[in-house]
Amino acid sequence: MRVRYAETDQMGIVYHANYLIWMEVARVDYCRSIGFVYKDMESLDGVLLAVVEANCRYLSPSRFDDEITIRISLLEANTRMVRFGYDMEISGEGRKIARGETKHLFLGRDLRPVRLPEKYRRMFRIVESAQ
Amino acid sequence: MRVRYAETDQMGIVYHANYLIWMEVARVDYCRSIGFVYKDMESLDGVLLAVVEANCRYLSPSRFDDEITIRISLLEANTRMVRFGYDMEISGEGRKIARGETKHLFLGRDLRPVRLPEKYRRMFRIVESAQ
Amino acid sequence: MRVRYAETDQMGIVYHANYLIWMEVARVDYCRSIGFVYKDMESLDGVLLAVVEANCRYLSPSRFDDEITIRISLLEANTRMVRFGYDMEISGEGRKIARGETKHLFLGRDLRPVRLPEKYRRMFRIVESAQ
Amino acid sequence: MRVRYAETDQMGIVYHANYLIWMEVARVDYCRSIGFVYKDMESLDGVLLAVVEANCRYLSPSRFDDEITIRISLLEANTRMVRFGYDMEISGEGRKIARGETKHLFLGRDLRPVRLPEKYRRMFRIVESAQ
Numbered sequence A, B, C, D: 001m002r003v004r005y006a007e008t009d010q011m012g013i014v015y016h017a018n019y020l021i022w023m024e025v026a027r028v029d030y031c032r033s034i035g036f037v038y039k040d041m042e043s044l045d046g047v048l049l050a051v052v053e054a055n056c057r058y059l060s061p062s063r064f065d066d067e068i069t070i071r072i073s074l075l076e077a078n079t080r081m082v083r084f085g086y087d088m089e090i091s092g093e094g095r096k097i098a099r100g101e102t103k104h105l106f107l108g109r110d111l112r113p114v115r116l117p118e119k120y121r122r123m124f125r126i127v128e129s130a131q
Helices: A018-034 A038-043 B018-034 B038-043 C018-034 C038-043 D018-034 D038-043
Strands: A048-058 A068-077 A081-090 A096-107 B048-058 B068-077 B081-090 B096-107 C048-058 C068-077 C081-090 C096-107 D048-058 D068-077 D081-090 D096-107
Touching: A018 A038, A018 A048, A018 A068, A018 A081, A018 A096, A038 A048, B018 B038, B018 B048, B018 B068, B018 B081, B018 B096, B038 B048, C018 C038, C018 C048, C018 C068, C018 C081, C018 C096, C038 C048, D018 D038, D018 D048, D018 D068, D018 D081, D018 D096, D038 D048
Parallel strands: none
Antiparallel strands: A048 A096, A048 C048, A068 A081, A081 A096, B048 B096, B048 D048, B068 B081, B081 B096, C048 C096, C068 C081, C081 C096, D048 D096, D068 D081, D081 D096
16 A cells, blocks of 8 residues: 555644554455455445544654555454454565554444454354453 | 544645535535435435545645535536536635536436425526526 | 534545544643644744554444534643643533543654753743643 | 544444544555655655545445555656555445545655655656656
8 A cells, every 4th residue: 555645634644544544445455355245244234344442653754655554453343343453564675663453343324333244253253252 | 614633644735635625514504504414315216416526626735624615516417417516715814725616417316317306496496498 | 613514524524534633632722721822833943743652442423413512621831841631521511522641742843852942831821841 | 544532422423533543544554655765855855745635525434443455546756746646445346435636745854845856756657747
């Protein structure tokens, strides 16, 4: 992922709110990698992954045109919620730029909590008895 | 309206795409000023004002914390579409920063064209016979 | 502050990263309220308030055209850093929508840490001996 | 380029201002394809490609997770300015979503017009005598 000009601010570095957008891009890719298309979960099954908590620690600045690598990991998951961790660095260089975490609830289209449908549980490595 | 830090880019001035967002803010205020709440038109009547054309000429830069005044004018309206013009300047100073125009179609929730409901026509100064 | 259409996403609610932008708007207003213009601190004194940590808990959704009130408080300040807390709610209604926190370092134009210039210390209620 | 969740609005489609950001991404790629890195032109030669005019016609909606292809073409270039055209469509599908145009001036770091340095002229196919 390359930093867009639009993502910089007058400090000459990436505006901090954009890191939350990058985490979202990483989540969508993660879903694809574990076997489903997030868009379909939302449109076909009516299950939304709503952000209920987000945090980010900024370790060093990133700049326009930098190539960013985001390593995402599943920290916790049950049929109600899921938590992800993110490590962001400048590709190649290996310089860490930020570390973040997001927590999500599974919601229905009416924005009320729902339990994650069975077919997705295995992908999130949710063991039934653990609920 | 004050320029937000987030709206600047590394040139130290406002990133150009934000002017389109400001035009949207001006439109919503305009609707309120002629007698209705845009949000209600969308949620109660299911009529969306979709942008089908937008353009902007940038005359001089605007910067973080500048106070912006936008003058909006209704350039054309019929039961199918509406066109707005925008003049943007630094408040007080009077320095012109941009001039823009947007064209909109009235759409239903399914994103298909609809005719503007009767009750809104007078507000947009649409004379029936002109259709 | 009114929620902009641009700030919503396809869930029909405000996209979560925008809350960080609102916190920034609140910070700039806060600086003005305690006696200085943030823009001037940056341009005249070359001191930047760089975000090094941000977090937000989303309590209930906010929507297009909602009027938002943000209560900001100074949680901690010394000559090196400052921490703010934010409580966000729907104006009038009083419904809490989010609670956040940001931590900032004072940086010079070269993005290296600096000590906050004397004249700003009193405004941030920094007591010298506390350093 | 995949549509980000952050780029959608409550209509369920991409918010129109984002198309201008996509055009910028396409420009940066274009520069790379004709032989230089835009970032370097800005940081090493102090030449900025400032947008002075932008317009976009929206032909059909694009949605979250759509893969977008942008075809960019150099419409006009001389030592003072350059104009680009953009055709945007859903990859594979071939459905046109938008057509746009931007006009840029070459500016120095002080935001005053400059002439494009010699070494870049050939890349923009600028014939000297045409000035």
